[in-house]
Amino acid sequence: MASDELGADPQAPRRSSRISGQSKVETPALAKKPKKPSKPGKKRAAEEVDKDEKNKKAKANEDETVKEDDDVADVLAPIDIGDILPSITLKNEQGEDIDTGSIAAEKGVVLFLVPKADTPGCTTQACGFRDIWQEFASLDYDIYGVSADSSAAQSKWQTKKQLPFPLISDPKRSLIGVLGAGDGNKTKRSHFVFEKGGKLLDKRMPVKPVDSPRLALEFIKGLS
Numbered sequence: 001m002a003s004d005e006l007g008a009d010p011q012a013p014r015r016s017s018r019i020s021g022q023s024k025v026e027t028p029a030l031a032k033k034p035k036k037p038s039k040p041g042k043k044r045a046a047e048e049v050d051k052d053e054k055n056k057k058a059k060a061n062e063d064e065t066v067k068e069d070d071d072v073a074d075v076l077a078p079i080d081i082g083d084i085l086p087s088i089t090l091k092n093e094q095g096e097d098i099d100t101g102s103i104a105a106e107k108g109v110v111l112f113l114v115p116k117a118d119t120p121g122c123t124t125q126a127c128g129f130r131d132i133w134q135e136f137a138s139l140d141y142d143i144y145g146v147s148a149d150s151s152a153a154q155s156k157w158q159t160k161k162q163l164p165f166p167l168i169s170d171p172k173r174s175l176i177g178v179l180g181a182g183d184g185n186k187t188k189r190s191h192f193v194f195e196k197g198g199k200l201l202d203k204r205m206p207v208k209p210v211d212s213p214r215l216a217l218e219f220i221k222g223l224s
Helices: 002-007 040-074 120-131 133-138 151-161 174-178 212-221
Strands: 089-092 097-099 108-113 141-147 167-169 190-194 200-204
Touching (some): 108 120, 120 133, 120 141, 120 151, 120 212, 133 212, 151 167, 190 212, 200 212
Parallel strands (some): 141 167
Antiparallel strands (some): 108 190, 190 200
């Protein structure tokens, strides 16, 4: 009995059927998180902003082009003896519109140009026309003073010196330039005589303040 126990082959230990029966568990790979789709609202908003910016730039370019066209339109060729006074809308000393093309429709016109209102030389010139204004009126001529000053400055000057004729404010020197009296940001002292209908008959540029009224009157008297 003992020999049989000693001579028996040792048996290898058996694995538990419970353990061997278990299948190998594989760890599942982590799934990639799907990308979140962009919200259509944000994309649409961005497109709208970009569209608005393009429209603003286009509008700015359009406005600039219009401005350039206006500037070109405002530049008229200087007139000379025999030419007609062009139509330019400006303001008088009261801030009212005045069409230069119509001021000589019924009477002859003298335009005297001064560099700056209410300065010594310009006051001498203006008061010279004031003192013989009635002689011009008797010859059927109106007098207008022209400068680049504001209507308010001209009105103050007109009241202070009791000037009996209108003053034309030309801050951009549109009319002054057409008359050939523009000199950059300055105005050349001068005067211009237009007959009834607006044709330019005489001009003096430059002219001394004290001489301007007398020379204009003498020229008109010499026409008759």
